[in-house]
Amino acid sequence: MFGARPSPLCMGIPKTQVGEIAERGERTVPDPLATRAVHAGEEKHKPYGALTTPVVQTSTFTFADGAEIAQFMRRKAEGESTNRYEYGRYGNPTEQAAECKMAALEGGEQALLFASGMAAISTTLLALLSSGDHLVVTSDCYHRSREFARSFLTRWGIAVTLAPIDQPQALAAACTPRTRAIFAETPTNPYLRVVDLERVAAIAATRGIATIVDSTFATPVNLRPLEHGIDLVIHSASKYLGGHNDLLAGVVVGARQALTPIAHARGVLGGTSSPHDAYLLLRGLKTLTVRVARQNENGWRVAQYLEGHPAVRRVWYPGLASHPDHAVAQRQMCGFGGVVSFEIAGGFDETSRFIDRLQLPYIGPTLGGVESIVQQPAALFSLRVEDRQAAGLKDNLVRYALGIEDADDLIADLQQALCGVCA
Numbered sequence: 001m002f003g004a005r006p007s008p009l010c011m012g013i014p015k016t017q018v019g020e021i022a023e024r025g026e027r028t029v030p031d032p033l034a035t036r037a038v039h040a041g042e043e044k045h046k047p048y049g050a051l052t053t054p055v056v057q058t059s060t061f062t063f064a065d066g067a068e069i070a071q072f073m074r075r076k077a078e079g080e081s082t083n084r085y086e087y088g089r090y091g092n093p094t095e096q097a098a099e100c101k102m103a104a105l106e107g108g109e110q111a112l113l114f115a116s117g118m119a120a121i122s123t124t125l126l127a128l129l130s131s132g133d134h135l136v137v138t139s140d141c142y143h144r145s146r147e148f149a150r151s152f153l154t155r156w157g158i159a160v161t162l163a164p165i166d167q168p169q170a171l172a173a174a175c176t177p178r179t180r181a182i183f184a185e186t187p188t189n190p191y192l193r194v195v196d197l198e199r200v201a202a203i204a205a206t207r208g209i210a211t212i213v214d215s216t217f218a219t220p221v222n223l224r225p226l227e228h229g230i231d232l233v234i235h236s237a238s239k240y241l242g243g244h245n246d247l248l249a250g251v252v253v254g255a256r257q258a259l260t261p262i263a264h265a266r267g268v269l270g271g272t273s274s275p276h277d278a279y280l281l282l283r284g285l286k287t288l289t290v291r292v293a294r295q296n297e298n299g300w301r302v303a304q305y306l307e308g309h310p311a312v313r314r315v316w317y318p319g320l321a322s323h324p325d326h327a328v329a330q331r332q333m334c335g336f337g338g339v340v341s342f343e344i345a346g347g348f349d350e351t352s353r354f355i356d357r358l359q360l361p362y363i364g365p366t367l368g369g370v371e372s373i374v375q376q377p378a379a380l381f382s383l384r385v386e387d388r389q390a391a392g393l394k395d396n397l398v399r400y401a402l403g404i405e406d407a408d409d410l411i412a413d414l415q416q417a418l419c420g421v422c423a
């Protein structure tokens with residue numbers, strides 16, 4: 001819909017053979033991505049000869065005199081690049097370096113950094129949609145994205161339809177002449193369902209609809225949605241991109257033309273990131289390919305181990321042939337990720353006790369960092385059984401977001417904790 005894509009930055013990244021990955025239980029990181037993760041977006045020669053990009057911790061940027069202001073205002077009025085910063089809500093050098101690195105990793109022309117993934121999602125949708133428009137959201141997506149669409153956008157006269165992710169006909173049928181955007185997420189949480197992006201892009205292209213994909217669980221290492229014809233990629237950078245559970249940020253990547261109204265909306269709504277978080281994100285991104293390669297390997301090893309275990313009823317991992325979207329994942333992704341969900345042979349209480357017996361992972365609601373984190377989605381969602389059932393969250397489901405620990409140690413820990421389920 002927005003034209004001017006894909007960016008030349010994304011060309012030449014060889015697609016990894018996912019079939020081979022499955023057999024070896026490990027993945028090969030495309031080398032250009034690893035190099036971009038370290039170098040892209042940052043000047044070689046930085047202030048003071050520093051090796052790392054400085055944290056420009058300032059709220060504003062000053063002018064020398066009235067003549068400089070006049071020149072700045074004239075350039076802005078004529079739509080020219082001003083080559084300078086003005087006020088922190090509109091941009092900052094540290095944030096811009098992180099944005100350029102993310103654009104290079106996703107293969108987009110430009111990226112915009114936000115205070116959180118939700119700030120990125122809400123600002124993007126508000127920028128693109130107006131009263132009277134219609135939005136299609138794939139039903140299996142982060143519950144706050146769904147909530148924003150259904151409880152907030154609808155208040156401003158934007159109609160919203162939820163469509164199942166695995167039925168392209170239903171997605172096409174949900175589109176109306178007023179549909180302006182399709183918002184999808186892949187892989188999803190917690191069942192790791194995989195959306196066929198080329199089918200989504202094809203449905204949208206014939207109707208002039210913008211496509212937005214939340215690719216938080218995949219990272220650009222495992223999936224680059226722009227290569228599959230998607231217009232905008234969104235991440236909660238608080239997860240794998242930051243990678244150390246020490247920052248909140250969000251990012252949107254796409255063609256410059258598509259991002260212009262979103263950049264303007266960010267300046268108005270104020271969901272800007274902070275220079276310090278941008279610095280942490282830049283640092284985290286340098287090791288992204290190495291971390292995700294290890295997390296893919298851990299995911300694969302743990303999923304295989306669990307699938308054969310008598311105390312486990314079912315494993316949800318897109319790398320396994322038993323996953324309903326395995327074929328799409330094989331075709332579309334370069335690696336299957338570090339999150340494995342599985343159902344314990346037992347109910348709510350047995351599952352809670354199993355999690356309590358695990359010794360390595362932390363218990364908590366996030367994912368994507370170097371430390372493994374486990375949770376029982378039902379327990380964190382609601383105290384009411386009806387709510388959990390309505391959300392499709394099984395009481396015996398465990399979501400295990402693997403960190404970068406040694407796979408043998410993670411499996412040994414699972415083994416001892418699962419013994420208690422069988423006993």
Ligand SMILES: Cc1ncc(COP(=O)(O)O)c(C=O)c1O
Nearest residue numbers: 116117118142214216236238249
């Ligand atoms: C898939 C996905 N998208 C978006 C978000 C929101 O990101 P943030 O917490 O950075 O606002 C989350 C958070 O858990 C998520 O899992």
